[in-house]
Amino acid sequence: MEQLVFYLFATIAVVAGLVVVLQRKAIYSALALIVCFGSIAVLFYQLGAFFIAAIQVIVYAGAIMVMFLFVVMLIDPESEFFSFNRIRRVSVLALPMSAVLALILLWAMPVLRESDTNSQSLAQKGSIEVIARSLFSDYLLPFEVTSILILVAVLGAMVLAKKVD
């Protein structure tokens, strides 16, 4: 049963990921990305990382994708913004970047496989207590720096969006 659920949602995640890339209409790409995030959240849930699963849905599938959908809906799909020529110029970068990502994954897989032999420890790593403890003790400085970075980004967006008279 557990295996069945895993393969079902892994397949959905992969197919949805492909749809994101291959679909010409931006709105379907955005929707497929939401489905992809959702099915990855199910995989996190299966691993026992309930907190990460919930955060995956709230932050990625919920908050961030709503913003994506906003932009896609408000911009005319026929407009220059989504035109194929414009995207083709960027797509030159796609191959090297995907290659780098694939290399990172290939390098990381054996490392991860060694560490996940004990799935009990994996489940514990995803629990809210463990994450909170490491965030607020071992990684306190990076955590706070990141929050300041996000604050600066928010302020920057406000300044850019508001017209200065």
Place this chain on the structure above:
Amino acid sequence: MEYAIDVGKVLFWFSSIMGLASILTWMERKQSAVMQDRIGANRADIFGFRILGLFHIIADSIKMFTKQDFVPAQGNRILHTVAPMIALFFALVGFAAVPFGGTYEIAGYTVSLQVLDLNVGLLFVFAMMSMGIYGFVLGGWASANNYALLGGLRASGQMISYEITMGATVIGTIMVYGTLSLQQMNIAQGELLFGWIPAWGILLQPLGCILFVTAALAETKRVPFDVPEGESEIIGYFVEYSGMRFGMFFLTDFIETVLAAVLTTTLFFGGWQVPYLYAGGFEFPWGGSFELPVVAVMLLQVGAFMAKVFTLCFIFLLIRWTLPRFRWDQLMRLGWTIMLPLSILNIVVTGVVLLIVGN
């Protein structure tokens, strides 16, 4: 037997929610009628019996099912169909993590009256609520109608704004009870302060309670927060919907009202706790006790939960028929410049108090 308990739990909880939501559709009409000195819905009858117009629930659903189902010619047929389903599904799924009773030992079986016992139950409910937004946004977009799109955008803008306040408000409650599990929170609310006051959320987090109820009402998108629907101006994201698809959006509003009431009960009004009622019966702090069998305790606690939820729904309807609606800019100003700072203040004050009390 284990399966039977599980199925029974799900059926009971699901039918309670759907039943309460459909009773609310009738209550909305009847209560507003009483408040405005009218008679209200009373025409639907079966063999002359009217029972205060309660048959209107059945009449309405028959009407919804038999009406023409319309998709705009320019609209997106698939998304137009799926959107109300998304809205209804995620509104209902959120209830799974909410306990409607404690854990009881009955005839050798352990019965835990919660469908999905999750140690991050509160986050699960929030996750499902944030997914529910897509139903309204897609419904507005797929209708190929500018008013519907405007309604969908307003809905998502409003829900995101108030979800932030809601999340920030709940942090105070999480700090006080030290858990994200809704069942653990309910158990913690059974304890007594100073030996006699029940440790309910409303007493420990009075400001948090007010902010949470306000934000939860905004999430339901009903008056005074009905800008996304705006029946007297843009009609909103469901302007191009008819038949049962409109019915789903309509029902979702009421299910969200029930969800707001259920969450408020769970977080701030002790959930299924009855003051001084423990597993063995009543034990009063001034001495004296009253023994009760387990089944009676269970029925009392589930009954108390339902009574609290129903009372809150009643109050929410009162608010809906009392207050005029906000303008869009007033709504945003209330959310971002009043409620969000107040909820952050609530976190700080709670933290300081917890530090002092803890030492």
